[in-house]
Amino acid sequence: MVIAVLSNAMVYSWKALLPVFKILPLLIFGMLAVWKDKATRVFYCYGALVFLITGLFENMAITSEYGFAALIGNIVICLIIAAAWLWEAITKHSDFNRVQPSFSRLWVMPLAFMAFWYPVNMDTLQPDFSLHYLITSEAGLTFCMMLPVYLSVMLLFFPDVNLVTLRISSFARVLIGLLSMMQFFVFNKGMEWMGILHLPLLIISSYAFVLSFRKRCR
Numbered sequence: 001m002v003i004a005v006l007s008n009a010m011v012y013s014w015k016a017l018l019p020v021f022k023i024l025p026l027l028i029f030g031m032l033a034v035w036k037d038k039a040t041r042v043f044y045c046y047g048a049l050v051f052l053i054t055g056l057f058e059n060m061a062i063t064s065e066y067g068f069a070a071l072i073g074n075i076v077i078c079l080i081i082a083a084a085w086l087w088e089a090i091t092k093h094s095d096f097n098r099v100q101p102s103f104s105r106l107w108v109m110p111l112a113f114m115a116f117w118y119p120v121n122m123d124t125l126q127p128d129f130s131l132h133y134l135i136t137s138e139a140g141l142t143f144c145m146m147l148p149v150y151l152s153v154m155l156l157f158f159p160d161v162n163l164v165t166l167r168i169s170s171f172a173r174v175l176i177g178l179l180s181m182m183q184f185f186v187f188n189k190g191m192e193w194m195g196i197l198h199l200p201l202l203i204i205s206s207y208a209f210v211l212s213f214r215k216r217c218r
Helices: 002-007 020-057 072-091 108-117 143-156 163-187 192-197 199-211
Strands: 060-063 067-070
Touching (some): 002 060, 020 143, 072 163, 143 199, 163 199
Antiparallel strands (some): 060 067
């Protein structure tokens, strides 16, 4: 049922909105680069909004096999993460005012870029490296693609971030990432490319979870 729901998710019927949800995060990243800490709340509010939308509507579908179906476990996890991001937007424990991010963590950026690009033909689920997917792919409304992108931003400013938000977000998706590896590499042959595209989720989330236990150093 998982594949049936995710393949027919309600959120993917919003074709006209897909470019909007690719352009908006780019604008917010630009705001962070220019205004730094002044844009922190915007970053977390937008993340909470995206996680709320995708958490609900990416995990609901009307399928030919099951009719209306919802992945309740996924929804609960996503809503917890959305709540953690909203709480950080309100309380603001993060500080993005440092002159430079931690460039030693730039290795996560190619993985985040791959997740943001999401180069896959959704009809065949095979690789498609067309550049238009940078703006038109479903990634902007796909939880498993956007979370590693947003986590990579937090990692660049680590340790001046909310470690609890980082820990909650990353731990939950490590579990989902492991399940995704099983789904795409073991139980659903022919979907290996989708498994590869979920590696940024697993790798970045695992790294973020480990880092979240380091003490904040001011």
